[in-house]
Amino acid sequence: MNPLWKKILLRTILLSREQQSSAFFRDTEKEVRKAQVTIKNLLKDLFLITLGIFTAAFGFKGFLLTNHFIDGGATGISLLISALTPLPLYLLIIGVNLPFVIMAFKVVGKQFAIKTAIAIAGLSLVLATVSFPNVTDDSLLVAIFGGFFLGAGIGFSIRGGAVIDGTEVLAIFLSRKFGTTIGDIIIGINILIFSAAAYFLGIEIALYSMITYLSASKTLDFIVEGIEEYIGVTIVAGQSEEIRQMIINTMGRGVTVYSGKRGYGKRGDTQDTDIIYTVITRLEINKLTTELEKIEPTAFVVMNSVKDIKGGMIKKRPLSDA
Known part of the structure; x- marks a missing residue:
């Protein structure tokens, strides 16, 4: 073979090996990065779920149990049965939520169901083994702060990808089956729970329990959605570049x-135009409106609430990527 062709063939082989080696290392680096992200997210979820378990348990044993106040949803059912029977709450938490865990496997997904099962089992274990002091016997304080800690515990668990109250799983299932909204189903379930509380425990306890539920739901919203409310803004204007x-x-x-x-x-004539979309916080609406007035007062502006965002130039609130 001609020496020149031998050199060309050798270079081709060496270049091919270098390319294969480079591709191998790129693929390996990518797989390692994926594994690191997976482990990081799992540890973060585990931390949030654990924090949620202990926070909710403190709300139970530090406030609600000794005063027989209840909450809404599966948690409320467990508390109501616990107040009326000698059955311990830690067993009722598992028994009441077990059907919802099975339902979550079919309705939401395997990973969510596994995390939820772990969270509920962890809550039951903490309730059975960990002692918390009874903070106060004042009914109003019990209702407000018991709901606060319970809602915070549920919220942290949700941020970790699980729930310790399976009512929402049932609501998702029923909404798909009957075409109703999730909110309407949850309200209906809670009406039944608080009506039963009024009948079995008395009107006063039922009313305080409603305060507990409101406190828990507001705290849950705060933990899940954060203090900032994001607003999506669509602007159609002639001075779009400015x-x-x-x-x-x-x-x-x-x-x-x-x-x-x-x-x-x-x-119905049409004209080409640039449509601008941005996301701001609720506190920045006034500033944006003022600046738009300076540029084009007649600009067409549409604003709508945004539940959550990821990336971009918005400063994210803590735990937002949970």
């Missing part, structure tokens, strides 16, 4: 620009 620059430079926010058409007039 508005885009204002949002980036003055507001310090990112924007997405869509190419669109706007229709106007009786004939």
Whole structure:
């Protein structure tokens, strides 16, 4: 074989091996990075679920149990049965939630069901083995702070990818089956629970229990959604470029620009325009409105609530990527 062709063939073989080696290391690095992210998320979820278990247990044993106050949902059912029978709460937590865990496996998914089973079993174990002091016997304080700690515990568990109250799983299942909203189903379930509490435990305890439920639900919303409420803003205006620059430079926010058409007039004529979309916090609405007034007072602006966001130029609240 010609020496020149031998050199070319050798170089080709060496280059091919280098490319294969480089591709191998890239794939290996990618797999390692994926494994690191998975382990990090699992540890974070475990921490949040554990924090939720102990927080909820403190709400139970430090406030609610000694005063026979209840909450809504599966937790409320467990507390109500515990108040009426000698059955311990830690067994009732498992017994009442077990059907919901099985349902979660079919309705939501395997990973969620496993985490939920671990969270409920952990809560039951803590209730059975860990002692908490009875903080107060004042009924109003018990209702407010018992609900606060219970709602915080449920919220932390949700941030960890699990629930320690299976009512929402039932609500999701029934909403899919009957076409009703999840909120309506949860309200209906809680009406039945508090009506039973009023009948068996008395009107006063039922009323305090409603305060407990309101406190828990508000705390849950705060833990899950955070203190900031995000607002998605869509702007259609003639001065779209100037508005885009204002949002980036003055507001310090990112924007997405869509190419669109706007229709106007009786004939339905259209005109090409840039549509601007951005996400701000509730506290920044007034500033954005003021700046828009300076540029184009007649700009068409649509605002809507955004439950959660990821990435971009919005500063995320703590635990938001849980």
